[in-house]
Amino acid sequence: MEPNQKNETVFSKVIDEFFYGIAELVQFSFKVFKIGIQPPYEFREVWNQCYEIGIKSFILVGTTAFILGLVLVMQSRPTMVEFGAGAFLPAMSSISIVREIGPLVTALICAGKIGSGISAELGSMKVTEQIDAMEVSGTNPFKYLVATRIIATTLMIPILTVYADFISLIGAFFGSNIKDNININYYFNRVFESLHYTDVIPSFTKTFFFGFTIGLVGCTKGYNSKKGTEGVGKAANVSVVLSMVGVIVIDMVVTQITSMMGYL
Amino acid sequence: MEQEINTYIDGTTIIEIEHLKKAFGNNVVLKDFNLTVHKGETVVVMGKSGIGKTVLIKCIIGLVKPDGGKMRVFNQDISKLNQQDLDELRTRIGFVFQNSALYDSMTVRQNLEFPLRRHRKKKIRGNLDLQVREALQNVGLENTIDLMPSELSGGMRKRIGIARSLILRPEIVLYDEPTTGLDPITSEEITHLILELQKKYDTTSIIITHDIDLARETANRIVFLMNGIAYMQGTYEELVNNEDTLIKHFFKRQAI
Ligand SMILES: Nc1ncnc2c1ncn2[C@@H]1O[C@H](COP(=O)(O)OP(=O)(O)OP(=O)(O)O)[C@@H](O)[C@H]1O
């Protein structure tokens, strides 16, 4: 086979898979909405899932956020000081953290950790017929397993983001304090002064979409995973890649919209 | 012995399957399957691996949607039920999965509590712990109550699977190869367990198996599934002494 021709088939396969994947996601989300909105609701299971997600990501998200805040300030400080803008350091770090770094990093970490976990779990439940067993016990797996997980990620990613923002700002404070000696009260006053609701609202809103995407992709890939252990592994893998791409695309779209509305 | 089992059977039809069809793409699994099961009866389904036995009983409980034909359970057409009625009906049927299908993330206790929690209204749920212990006692595994499924052997998992399927006291129990992959002694234990539970709770059963001993001891009737139809039906003796080459071949192979 000519290398060129080979590339073409691989390319068309990728395109096929892409559209098939989108269709799969859309179909799945319709089904989840249709079944998820019917009572009775699985509050207890939603709570369990929120707890699981929170506990699993708490330390990882916190550590990463702290380091990123610290590094951000340490890296930007010399340039800003050179331009005589050292005093803007708290404002600069708070805006970049709250608008972009906090939400995006939290979502990407959760796509890796939570998304893959969900799809591996549902995938192995599927191939070992545990989902069938649930169904014959008269429990709708869409409601009990899928809808609860999607609701949990949609609620928890925003909460984790707020937490990440906060830890990251503390990191940034330590970063500023390595060279300058800044009072923590002064620092946080400057931080909150420079944040407007036009910074906070869009960036908080988008985290719900991030959470929804991570949950939806993880559940879809897991629930539809092919038989066998390989199928489960592949489902987890694909779900991470897809939800990361999804998060970044949503981020871009939201940024476009906010800029069109004149908020940037 | 035969006579004794037969006294449990009354004339009421509990499962009625007519012209059942199911194909996966080009793979026609069930072509024109007919079977009637009466109250109190134990029907054993035999047939080669991959012939569609699991698909058949999954149709009965609505896990697999047939392409055509009629499937009536407790006089209700499965394909016409809405989700709620189907769930209701499913509580009256126990399904023992071929690979046990225990929930890995839950302990044995939680596995057994799951159907109870999902189904019994709070008031009539009664004492969960008591019911779980009784179910475990029935299968002789009381000491596993706080173990995870991964800590159990294959035979233990099968028994826990049986206990879980029976915990809601179903009127029909569908067993999918309850003894496959187990040593002869454990197989015999499970055979006796099935007989005992049958007597205790007066259930109607369909048992899929390749295990001749299990078939001989439990079956009122054996159905031989082949080429998508109920190729041959009869009592154990009738089938063992049958002159049909395929049946002969199957039983000779199995008996060795
Ligand atoms: N979900 C499915 N999708 C596609 N094909 C399927 C599906 N389930 C079963 N089949 C096919 O249906 C046929 C019958 O499968 P089934 O599991 O009923 O066999 P079986 O008689 O139970 O075999 P065994 O004794 O090995 O358990 C097989 O050819 C199988 O490939």
Ligand SMILES: [Mg+2]
């Ligand atoms: Mg089978």
